[in-house]
Amino acid sequence: MKKQAIKPARYFSNQTLADARQRGDQLADVCIQSVFEQVGITGLRTFFQWLVKEDFDWKSQLDFVQKYFQDNAVFPSFYQEKQFQRGLDFAQKHQADIALMLGCLSLPYCYAGADGAKVLWMSERIGKDTQKRLEETGNFVFGVLNPKQWKSSEAGIPIAMLRILKVRLMHASIRFFTLYHQAWDTKALGFPVNQEDMAGTNLAFSYIVIVGMRKNNLSISDENAENYLHTWNTINALMGVEIELLPQNLREAFVLAKAIAKRQFRTSEEGINLTKALLKVLERFIDNPLLKPIPSAFMRHLLGKEVADLLQIPNNPLEERLVPFIPVKAVFGV
Incomplete structure (x- = not known):
């Protein structure tokens, strides 16, 4: 089997991204x-x-x-x-x-x-x-x-x-x-x-x-x-x-x-408040009160502990361990 070549990747310097913020x-x-x-x-x-x-x-x-x-309804040059x-x-x-x-x-x-x-x-x-x-x-x-x-x-x-x-x-x-x-x-x-x-x-x-x-x-x-x-x-x-x-x-x-x-990425009052508001909405989609912690547990599972902690997403160790085995789509009704 032919080994797949590693694709090149550009380096994005701190200065490049700092300039992009302006x-x-x-x-x-x-x-x-x-x-x-x-x-x-x-x-x-x-x-x-x-x-x-x-x-x-x-x-x-x-x-x-x-x-x-009219002028901007045009695909970019790299479009395939x-x-x-x-x-x-x-x-x-x-x-x-x-x-x-x-x-x-x-x-x-x-x-x-x-x-x-x-x-x-x-x-x-x-x-x-x-x-x-x-x-x-x-x-x-x-x-x-x-x-x-x-x-x-x-x-x-x-x-x-x-x-x-x-x-x-x-x-x-x-x-x-x-x-x-x-x-x-x-x-x-x-x-x-x-x-x-x-x-x-x-x-x-x-x-x-x-x-x-x-x-x-x-x-x-x-x-x-x-x-x-x-x-x-x-x-x-x-x-x-x-x-x-x-x-x-x-x-x-x-x-x-x-x-x-x-x-x-760092803790901010705005990020915490936005996440709390989002969790409240996601919990509304779940009828069973016993399953209300699933959105926060699933977020922690996907984001990882470091990012989840800086957003102060509630820590539910039991639910987190169960998340890989729970049909989350069914819980949300999707």
């Missing part, structure tokens, strides 16, 4: 600044409400917003159609597992990044209406991973692509609102929703999902894993993440994830 997404930021200049802060809030809705009528928006959608489609097929096959990883791994993984968690908490949308925000995230994830939404369109642009481009503007709006309303230390914390945080979020929804599925005893081939990674890299390039911060293979994803975690 960059937002100029293209989307310019669009949001233009909206503000034309309709003011009240009009921008109204526009933001459109961004979070399941409404894809981009032709009814301001002229320069329409131009933003077959690999992208295979990634979508993989996601369709594993929808229930991905949904489980989304709530119990991807989101708390993001909350472990202390500086990025500050923006999420300050926006108040997650802390005050966690279940709605979780539903919005699920709608986005399974919308952009749905092959049908890449074929159906609104005024010539695939629905999935419109979802992505709307979230890109949503991120730019959050950057704008955070800097406009809050005392935000850009030098210390970086831009709100900066390139390092967006690169980390890409990993949380792609590579980290694969890691979690494997930890949950699912056999995932490297080929399927890299197809899924390519699909999310394509999505996040459309969402404004710089190509240089998108991992080209699983080994590189591992290197980048470790580099970002080393820089950003």
Whole structure:
């Protein structure tokens, strides 16, 4: 049997990632600044409400917003159609597992990044209406991973692509609102929703999902894993993440994830509060009161003790030992 060659991986230096924290997404930021200049802060809030809705009528928006959608509904240079489609097929096959990883791994993984968690908490949308925000995230994830939404369109642009481009503007709006309303230390914390945080979020929804599925005893081939990674890299390039911060293979994803975690993972009040709010929502999906500790035990199982402890996820030793043998999907009803 021919031995598989080890794929090369770029090194992401501390300086590279520190510089990335000082960059937002100029293209989307310019669009949001233009909206503000034309309709003011009240009009921008109204526009933001459109961004979070399941409404894809981009032709009814301001002229320069329409131009933003027209100009950016283009696949990135590295896009490979077959690999992208295979990634979508993989996601369709594993929808229930991905949904489980989304709530119990991807989101708390993001909350472990202390500086990025500050923006999420300050926006108040997650802390005050966690279940709605979780539903919005699920709608986005399974919308952009749905092959049908890449074929159906609104005024010539695939629905999935419109979802992505709307979230890109949503991120730019959050950057704008955070800097406009809050005392935000850009030098210390970086831009709100900066390139390092967006690169980390890409990993949380792609590579980290694969890691979690494997930890949950699912056999995932490297080929399927890299197809899924390519699909999310394509999505996040459309969402404004710089190509240089998108991992080209699983080994590189591992290197980048470790580099970002080393820089950003630490205990924060915001991360703890976000995780508590998430756990409360997940526990609502479980009818049997005896099984209420399962979400926290499953989170600890997937995240590992170190990350779980910094988020102060409740420690249930008995449940943790039983988690590998419990049909967790059935407990959540997925």
